Amino acid sequence: MVRPVxxxxxxxxxxxxxxxxxxxxxxxxxQPRERPVEEVHIARFYSLYAGCRSSMKxxxxxxxxQVREWAKKQPKDKLAQLGVEDVxxxxxxxxxxxxxxxxxxxxxxxPIVAHEKDGVAGRRLVVNSQGSVIDANxxxxxxxxxxxxKAGPKMGPGPxxxxxxxxxxxxxxxPKQGAKGSAAKPGP
Numbered sequence: 623m624v625r626p627v628x629x630x631x632x633x634x635x636x637x638x639x640x641x642x643x644x645x646x647x648x649x650x651x652x653q654p655r656e657r658p659v660e661e662v663h664i665a666r667f668y669s670l671y672a673g674c675r676s677s678m679k680x681x682x683x684x685x686x687x688q689v690r691e692w693a694k695k696q697p698k699d700k701l702a703q704l705g706v707e708d709v710x711x712x713x714x715x716x717x718x719x720x721x722x723x724x725x726x727x728x729x730x731x732x733p734i735v736a737h738e739k740d741g742v743a744g745r746r747l748v749v750n751s752q753g754s755v756i757d758a759n760x761x762x763x764x765x766x767x768x769x770x771x772k773a774g775p776k777m778g779p780g781p782x783x784x785x786x787x788x789x790x791x792x793x794x795x796x797p798k799q800g801a802k803g804s805a806a807k808p809g810p
Contacts, residue, residue: 657755659716660715660716660747661757662705663712663715663716664722664736664738664749664755665749665753665755666705667689667712667713667722667736667749668735668736668749668753668755669704669705669706669753670689670690670693670704670706670709670712671683671724671735671736671749672753673692673693673696673700673704674688674689674692674693682724682725682726682727682735683724683726684724684726685724685726686713686721686722686724686736687721689713689724690709690710690713690721693706693709693713715739715747717741718738718739718740718741718742720739721739722737722739723736723737723738724736725737725770727751727770727771732750732751732770732771733750733766733769733770734748734749734750734766734767734770735749735750735751736748736749737749737758737763741763745757745758745759746758746760746763748763748766
C-alpha cells in the first residue's frame with residue numbers, strides 16, 4: 623500500500639535539498655591572492671610614509687628623502703614592526719631600482735601618495751592614501767595624476783596674523799561692506 627505524502631514532508635525534503643544546493647555553491651568563493659613581493663615592498667614604504675606623516679601632525683612628507691630621513695631616526699624594533707630591515711632598500715623600488723616618488727598632497731588625501739619612478743614594461747606600482755597598491759598602466763597612471771587635488775589659495779591666517787584680521791585685498795574679511803559693495807563709511 624502506498625502512503626500519501628504529507629505537505630510537511632515535502633517542505634522538509636525541499637528545505638534539505640535547498641540547503642545542499644546553497645552549500646555546494648558557496649565553495650566557489652574567490653580565494654584571496656598572495657601579494658607579489660613588489661607590492662608588499664611598496665606597501666612597507668607606505669608604512670614608513672604614514673609614520674612620517676603622523677609625526678608631522680598629518681602634513682604630507684614633501685618627498686621620499688624626508689620619509690627616508692625620518693625612518694633612519696626610528697628605533698630598530700619600530701622598523702621591525704613595519705617589516706623594514708633596511709631603510710635604504712625600503713625606499714627604492716626593486717622593480718626599477720629607483721627611489722619611490724612621493725606626491726606632496728594638499729589635504730593629505732589623494733589617489734596617489736607614492737609611486738615607482740619608471741616602473742617596468744609600461745606599468746607602475748602606485749600606493750594611495752589608504753595604503754592600497756595599484757599596478758597601473760601608463761594611461762591609468764596619468765589619469766591618477768590628473769585627479770590629484772590642485773593647490774588652491776592658502777586658507778587661514780598668514781604668519782603673525784590672528785584669524786580673521788587680514789587687511790583688505792589679501793583674502794581676509796577686511797572692513798565691513800556697504801549695500802553696494804563699497805567700504806562702509808566711518809560714523810560721525
